[in-house]
Amino acid sequence: MVPDASGGPAYRRLGVDERRAQLIALGEKLFTSSAYSELSMARIAREAGISKALLYHYFPSKQAYFQATLQAAADELRERTEPDAALPPLQQLERSLDVYLGWIEEHREGYEKLLITAGEVPEVRAMVEEVRSATATRILGGIAGEDQPVPPGARTAVRGWLWFMDGACLDWIAHRDLSRDELRGLLIGTLFGALMASGSAEVVATLTAAATEG
Amino acid sequence: MVPDASGGPAYRRLGVDERRAQLIALGEKLFTSSAYSELSMARIAREAGISKALLYHYFPSKQAYFQATLQAAADELRERTEPDAALPPLQQLERSLDVYLGWIEEHREGYEKLLITAGEVPEVRAMVEEVRSATATRILGGIAGEDQPVPPGARTAVRGWLWFMDGACLDWIAHRDLSRDELRGLLIGTLFGALMASGSAEVVATLTAAATEG
DNA sequence: GAGACTTATCGACCGACGGTCAAGAGCAGC
DNA sequence: GCTGCTCTTGACCGTCGGTCGATAAGTCTC
Secondary structure: OOOOOOOOOOOOOOOHHHHHHHHHHHHHHHHHHOOHHHOOHHHHHHHHOOOHHHHHHHOOOHHHHHHHHHHHHHHHHHHHHOOOOOOOHHHHHHHHHHHHHHHHHHOHHHHHHHHHHHHHOHHHHHHHHHHHHHHHHHHHHHHHOOOOOOOHHHHHHHHHHHHHHHHHHHHHHHHOOOOHHHHHHHHHHHHHHHHHHOOOHHHHHHHHHHHHHO | OOOOOOOOOOOOOOOHHHHHHHHHHHHHHHHHHOOHHHOOHHHHHHHHOOOHHHHHHHOOOHHHHHHHHHHHHHHHHHHHHOOOOOOOHHHHHHHHHHHHHHHHHHOHHHHHHHHHHOOOOHHHHHHHHHHHHHHHHHHHHHHHOOOOOOOHHHHHHHHHHHHHHHHHHHHHHHHOOOOHHHHHHHHHHHHHHHHHHOOOHHHHHHHHHHHHHO
16 A cells, blocks of 8 residues: 555554444445446446455455345335235235335335346345245235245236336336336235136135225 | 467358358347356357357347347237237237237247346346337326326236236246236236226226226 | 464456457459 | 368456464553
């Protein structure tokens, strides 16, 4: 390093937690404004005012770093969409959807980048896929009864519907000409439509009946 | 190059079209068996038995090369799903879907890799997005009348449905426990369900009425 | 205040990547 | 057998993700 003519320290020495928090906060900012592959670790380090080696001291790889910046948001989302088991299934779904859509409105750019960039990083693809899987299981479990075997059509319908949700949400935040309630209605209506078309009419009937009677 | 001890030519010299065709055929094979980022241009050149510089002589970049290997398949798919304007809208849709699903069955691995890898290559993402956009316009134009303004809800519904299609198809080829007819029924039923839920009930009625009367 | 100790931090380095370039080798025409 | 066109090459460049031994900032002790 260049000798420090000013006499002060050549760099500031932070505690581990402090430095790590700073890097994660920076990562959240950078990864939502640039694509994963367009951000080099060298540039991230430069913007953080540290060396690349230090960045690698805190995170074993670029993918791990990216994943770490997502983890906090992912945890928060999962916790917020955790359904209230006391509610009837349909209301559980409605409430979770509401929270989900609210979260997307708050994190527009991040959500967009996440879905588009998902293909680049296997770990992130796995995260998205795991969220989809868990949600599908939750829905199928909630509507078809606990340990009943799930008919293939219903499984495909729910799986496809989760993709529908992402596509519709991307369209939503791109155009912003639909209210959140309208979108939620579209999503739930489509889920029912898909389940009906898959030959699972009775679960839809059960669902809606339980809602109107309760 | 190492002096050729055998006395024969050090390399085979091919015509431009021949070499290009060979490289595209090789690319189709390699890109369906490995992910885009896992394939280096050096390795592709090695497998083709040529130098990396020659590969770059035929294709200006790795992305352009990848895109070129997709172009043939994309053209074929687009041509095959071109609807017959003489048919009523619903039958157009059914026939195009049938062709589409058949194409996916033929190109399972390629389709899977394509959707998963789409995020990595901007050009490919643009291709997929363009196909979705064109299909959406085709569907919306066919059902809502030619130059009528499309209500936002219907647009979002169709856009989401195209994502639904990809998600359902991925589930379909992953599990293979649904017949093509069942899947097609699920897709069309879901499209109707989505349009109904978006408040475009009348277009669905028009569509199905035209089908049964025609 | 001086010295010892811990460890956060750095500069220099590596192999591999995508991409470029001027020179060379295969083949056709004479 | 020579000439010329162009297909083809080895060597090179800048940057990337990632690694490593050395160094200096801060703290603790006396």
